[in-house]
Amino acid sequence: MYYLIILLVYLAVDAIACLGLSQQFGVAGVTNFGFIIFQAAGAYVAAVLALPPDTADGGFQTYLGGYHLPFPVPWLGAALAGGVLALPFTFLVGRRLRGDFAAVGLLVTAVLLNLLVMNYRPLFNGDAGVSLVPAPLQSGMFVGTSNGYQIGFGIAGLVAVAAVYWFLRRITESPYGRTLRAMRDNDKVADSLGKNLLVLRTGALVTGGAIAGLSGALLVSFIGVWSPAAWSYAETIVLFTAVIIGGAGNHLGAVLGAVLVPVGFEEITRFISNNNPSLPPNLLPSLQWVAIGLLIAIFLWLRPQGVLPERKRVIRPRAAAGQPGPAAGPDRRRPVAGSAVMLAADGVRKDFGGVHAVAGVSLSVARGTMTGLIGPNGAGKSTLLSLLAGTEKVSAGRISYAGQDITTLPAYRRARLGLVRTFQLASEFKRLTVTENLLSAVPGHRGDSFTGALLGRRYWRGDETAAIDRAYALIEKFGLTAQANDYAGELSGGQRRLVEIMRALMVEPDLLLLDEPMAGVHPELARRIGRTLAELCQQGLTILMVEHELAIMDEFCEPVIVMADGQVLAQGTMAQLRDRSEVVEAYLVG
Amino acid sequence: MSVLVAAVGFGLITSAVLAISAVGFTLQFAVTDVLNLAFAAVMTAGAFFAYLVNQSGVPIWGAVVAAMAAGAVLSAALNYLVYSPFQRRGSAPITLVIVSLGMALIVEFGTAAIVGGVNVSYTMSQGRTIHLGGLILTTVQLAIIAISLAVMAGVYGLLRYTKLGKAMRATAANRMLARNCGIKATQVIAITWALTGALCGLAGAVFAIDVGSFNPSSTDIFLILILAAVFLGGPGNAYGAMLGALVIGLVTEVSAAYISPDYKYVAAFVVLLAMLAIRPAGLLGART
Numbered sequence: 001m002y003y004l005i006i007l008l009v010y011l012a013v014d015a016i017a018c019l020g021l022s023q024q025f026g027v028a029g030v031t032n033f034g035f036i037i038f039q040a041a042g043a044y045v046a047a048v049l050a051l052p053p054d055t056a057d058g059g060f061q062t063y064l065g066g067y068h069l070p071f072p073v074p075w076l077g078a079a080l081a082g083g084v085l086a087l088p089f090t091f092l093v094g095r096r097l098r099g100d101f102a103a104v105g106l107l108v109t110a111v112l113l114n115l116l117v118m119n120y121r122p123l124f125n126g127d128a129g130v131s132l133v134p135a136p137l138q139s140g141m142f143v144g145t146s147n148g149y150q151i152g153f154g155i156a157g158l159v160a161v162a163a164v165y166w167f168l169r170r171i172t173e174s175p176y177g178r179t180l181r182a183m184r185d186n187d188k189v190a191d192s193l194g195k196n197l198l199v200l201r202t203g204a205l206v207t208g209g210a211i212a213g214l215s216g217a218l219l220v221s222f223i224g225v226w227s228p229a230a231w232s233y234a235e236t237i238v239l240f241t242a243v244i245i246g247g248a249g250n251h252l253g254a255v256l257g258a259v260l261v262p263v264g265f266e267e268i269t270r271f272i273s274n275n276n277p278s279l280p281p282n283l284l285p286s287l288q289w290v291a292i293g294l295l296i297a298i299f300l301w302l303r304p305q306g307v308l309p310e311r312k313r314v315i316r317p318r319a320a321a322g323q324p325g326p327a328a329g330p331d332r333r334r335p336v337a338g339s340a341v342m343l344a345a346d347g348v349r350k351d352f353g354g355v356h357a358v359a360g361v362s363l364s365v366a367r368g369t370m371t372g373l374i375g376p377n378g379a380g381k382s383t384l385l386s387l388l389a390g391t392e393k394v395s396a397g398r399i400s401y402a403g404q405d406i407t408t409l410p411a412y413r414r415a416r417l418g419l420v421r422t423f424q425l426a427s428e429f430k431r432l433t434v435t436e437n438l439l440s441a442v443p444g445h446r447g448d449s450f451t452g453a454l455l456g457r458r459y460w461r462g463d464e465t466a467a468i469d470r471a472y473a474l475i476e477k478f479g480l481t482a483q484a485n486d487y488a489g490e491l492s493g494g495q496r497r498l499v500e501i502m503r504a505l506m507v508e509p510d511l512l513l514l515d516e517p518m519a520g521v522h523p524e525l526a527r528r529i530g531r532t533l534a535e536l537c538q539q540g541l542t543i544l545m546v547e548h549e550l551a552i553m554d555e556f557c558e559p560v561i562v563m564a565d566g567q568v569l570a571q572g573t574m575a576q577l578r579d580r581s582e583v584v585e586a587y588l589v590g
Numbered sequence: 591m592s593v594l595v596a597a598v599g600f601g602l603i604t605s606a607v608l609a610i611s612a613v614g615f616t617l618q619f620a621v622t623d624v625l626n627l628a629f630a631a632v633m634t635a636g637a638f639f640a641y642l643v644n645q646s647g648v649p650i651w652g653a654v655v656a657a658m659a660a661g662a663v664l665s666a667a668l669n670y671l672v673y674s675p676f677q678r679r680g681s682a683p684i685t686l687v688i689v690s691l692g693m694a695l696i697v698e699f700g701t702a703a704i705v706g707g708v709n710v711s712y713t714m715s716q717g718r719t720i721h722l723g724g725l726i727l728t729t730v731q732l733a734i735i736a737i738s739l740a741v742m743a744g745v746y747g748l749l750r751y752t753k754l755g756k757a758m759r760a761t762a763a764n765r766m767l768a769r770n771c772g773i774k775a776t777q778v779i780a781i782t783w784a785l786t787g788a789l790c791g792l793a794g795a796v797f798a799i800d801v802g803s804f805n806p807s808s809t810d811i812f813l814i815l816i817l818a819a820v821f822l823g824g825p826g827n828a829y830g831a832m833l834g835a836l837v838i839g840l841v842t843e844v845s846a847a848y849i850s851p852d853y854k855y856v857a858a859f860v861v862l863l864a865m866l867a868i869r870p871a872g873l874l875g876a877r878t
Contacts, residue, residue, distance in 0.1 A: 116856065
């Protein structure tokens with residue numbers, strides 16, 4: 001019986017930790033190889049909040065604090081500590097650093113913090129760790145061992161799992177969760193749609209850190225001891241294995257993973273070794289780690305989505321279909337200063353090492369035009385678009401938008417001003433449906449923030465309904481109704497281009513930068529897209545479009561800018577350009 | 591003063607071992623695009639293979655060559671059986687990092703399961719001690735430094751003058767483009783795994799010689815130093831890794847002498863995090 005209770009508590013601890021990790025890794029795409037340090041921090045803080053001052057037990061152990069505070073203060077303090085500890089790491093997972101480099105940084109941090117705590121005794125009693133941590137709601141030393149208390153503790157653990165599960169679902173099933181998943185699938189694109197990656201990732205780190213801290217508190221309250229040996233970096237790998245096997249991004253999967261890996265696995269090996277005392281003492285633990293390694297590789301190969309894959313979120317249009325046209329709600333178009341020039345570049349340069357991809361470009365795009373940008377491969381068109389949208393920083397020069405200098409603004413800020421781009425390469429959010437891709441781009445959604453998500457569906461339902469109406473109007477217009485609830489990653493190349501254009505339009509841009517929007521699209525459909533865009537331009541949208549298909553340029557774009565070798569070669573209508581020999585030459589030579 | 595000199599001496603040896611590993615790691619990453627966290631585990635596997643060879647009566651330097659062979663075979667096998675299938679499927683870089691962690695567990699604890707978790711030492715003599723203006727080094731330590739310098743010169747010659755080295759650099763810069771230029775990228779990558787694997791095995795054996803007594807988990811922390819050296823110089827940049835190894839080796843040993851040996855890795859850790867935060871491209875810029 002006692003054994004079962006222990007199992008139950010361990011299960012609760014591991015399930016909570018796996019839920020936190022699944023939220024970071026599976027939902028937000030933040031690979032936190034240092035996850036265990038947040039659990040450790042929670043355990044230590046819970047311990048020193050509950051323990052009396054370190055002089056109390058004859059001073060056999062030393063630690064900071066020792067406040068002897070009653071339950072539930074230590075648990076709350078632990079969650080808080082886990083969350084706060086996450087803050088200094090945000091610089092690692094912020095906007096600039098590659099995900100795998102950040103993961104390495106976190107792994108290294110985990111290893112070294114463990115070494116530090118182990119060697120520095122005044123902090124948490126070093127290598128030996130803290131012990132005799134009082135059990136919650138008990139006084140004296142052995143009171144916490146009664147059967148009833150143990151069962152109560154087990155139940156409390158399960159309640160904590162349920163609470164964490166409920167909390168995470170509320171976040172994940174909200175528009176905010178959708179944004180997190182969009183960032184996971186493609187962070188650069190999320191940035192270009194106005195999502196602040198730094199804030200989003202900080203949110204994921206802090207949420208997961210607090211949950212990990214809570215799991216640590218639960219554990220230390222039960223076992224009463226906590227030392228560096230309990231939180232080696234390898235424990236993180238066990239939790240990762242559990243989440244990968246259970247199903248990253250599916251919270252039930254995380255709980256299942258906790259049952260299978262940390263709990264099931266260790267108990268099986270304990271069972272085997274208890275029954276075979278003749279085995280070398282080191283063999284089974286070693287083989288256990290080998291098996292963990294094999295499980296990681298085999299699952300990532302055979303079933304990367306895990307036993308319980310992420311659920312597909314099917315979103316249907318309102319029953320009151322047949323509502324006329326784009327039921328767009330209030331017009332969110334931002335007030336724009338009177339000038340006719342929407343976007344201006346002045347001497348913009350971009351150097352990659354010795355290559356001058358963009359070598360001093362000055363151009364302006366007039367409001368309400370559909371301006372074309374053509375040029376041979378390698379002319380610097382896509383790089384220029386990246387500079388204008390803020391995906392990349394200029395080496396020199398200035399960019400202004402609607403009269404405002406935006407040279408140093410990051411991409412997401414430019415998107416919020418209404419300057420939105422699409423990408424040359426496929427950039428749909430693969431594991432979001434077509435509808436979700438569109439919804440993820442809606443600006444100013446009440447549910448698209450941590451607090452908004454917590455306030456619940458009732459708080460953001462109105463915005464969501466309006467957004468769904470707009471999304472379906474667009475989907476219908478672009479002829480993708482049949483695919484509306486398919487994963488975007490499963491569409492054909494041409495359909496993905498459509499998703500991308502629609503998604504950009506959902507931001508309600510004032511200026512749209514399109515990078516080869518018609519590539520791979522059926523010519524008939526390309527014309528239809530062109531007409532739709534032209535219509536939008538008449539309503540006030542401005543477009544700057546890179547496209548190789550000159551027929552499209554002929555029909556829709558005026559003026560057209562020609563680039564070659566990183567510079568603007570000419571500008572005019574297509575008819576004018578055809579008469580200029582250097583333009584024709586650049587194309588032939590390029 | 592003599593403390594400093596002694597610390598610098600230790601630092602140079604650590605740097606020498608570290609340079610071999612860091613150059614191997616960074617070339618591996620540059621050409622194959624795998625941030626191979628199993629590198630340190632393969633080092634130990636090589637060191638243990640050398641131990642078995644050494645125990646069977648082969649002199650230590652012969653055993654070191656055996657470690658190189660073991661490292662090359664094991665690394666090539668990891669690529670052929672694991673990393674390259676994942677890459678062909680188009681897995682994300684982060685997936686490969688997680689897989690490489692799994693491989694690290696398999697190699698490290700596979701070694702432990704075979705040899706047991708005990709500490710072992712090579713059968714060898716440390717040779718005469720030599721005094722070099724205040725520095726006191728053994729012949730073996732000097733040999734380690736000489737091997738390291740030879741490896742650095744060899745890597746420089748390889749990258750600068752040989753067809754293979756140029757093909758490696760081209761593959762590192764742009765695999766697709768290299769392929770289109772007629773470079774057999776798959777082959778270059780396979781050879782790179784074997785070559786860097788040999789460096790890895792060599793590093794493992796030299797590491798084991800340097801520390802004297804080792805077990806299957808001895809290189810766990812050393813991986814951190816490798817990563818620090820690699821990121822300091824710029825991930826994927828071979829010369830950066832050499833510079834990084836020199837700096838990290840000296841910083842750890844000198845800080846060990848003046849602060850406390852318990853905290854000698856903290857300096858490496860701070861360097862690594864600072865580089866990641868401020869200049870992820872490293873001192874010499876990313877990639878060769």
